[in-house]
Amino acid sequence: MFTGIVEELGEIVAVEPARLAIRGRTVASDAKHGDSIAVNGVCLTVTDVDGDVFGVDVMGETYDRTALGGIRPGDPVNLERAATLQTRLGGHLVQGHVDGVGEILRREPGGNWETVHIRLAPGLARYVVEKGSITVDGVSLTVASVDGDVFTVGLIPTTLALTTLGSKGPGDPVHLETDVIAKHVEKLLAHGSAA
Known part of the structure; x- marks a missing residue:
């Protein structure tokens, strides 16, 4: 974890x-x-x-x-x-199990941050919600907006300087891991409705 x-x-x-x-x-x-x-x-x-x-x-x-x-x-x-029981949970629960490979579509500079538009891998849109968590190339981020199969995230100067996301551009692939809780809830609801 x-x-x-x-x-x-x-x-x-x-x-x-x-x-x-x-x-x-x-x-x-x-x-x-x-x-x-x-x-x-x-x-x-x-x-x-x-x-x-x-x-x-x-x-x-x-x-x-x-x-x-x-x-x-x-x-x-x-x-x-990997996290330990003493680790601060500064991001969110991440398994390191990639759900799919997305693609950076464009970047928009904005003062001291950048907004990055990313296309989701097929089948992942249902797990991505505005203000929810997503992992992009191992970086815990908050979803700023979602429009179909495209979502945006804001990258602060620290993220831009200290991760690969600062240098990736349009067309570059990124690993996506959606919120594990959403996937479990979906499965539980599917089984609950079938019972």
Whole structure:
């Protein structure tokens, strides 16, 4: 479980068919085999640590359902260690299970922030509500507006400076994780009406 509060901007060091090596001084500082680290919002398991570089295995299904297949050495990535019982929940409950890959449509500068328009992956619109939570590339954000399959979020200077969202532009893919509570409520209601 994560909070969607990115701890650091890491860097992809190596890409192999079923493995990534990632540099992240903060998250690697206490990482050990078996730990979970969210990489651009994708929960991955640490296989090894060498100084400030950690390795993770990546299954074919993960490549199929995310944009990690397009990642290259040198690319920046958002990193967050798994939450503990002592962790402040500054964002919202995030599983690191990507629901789909969205696309940045446009950015609008606005004073000290930017409004970003993102197209939802098919089937996700029903889980996205104005003022609700959504995770974009592992960043916990509040939905500013929703119009069909497009939603907007506001990015403050800290988010722009300290996450990959500050440098992504129109056409770029982003990992989306909708609110897990909405998905559970939907399932419960479906089963309740069938009983």
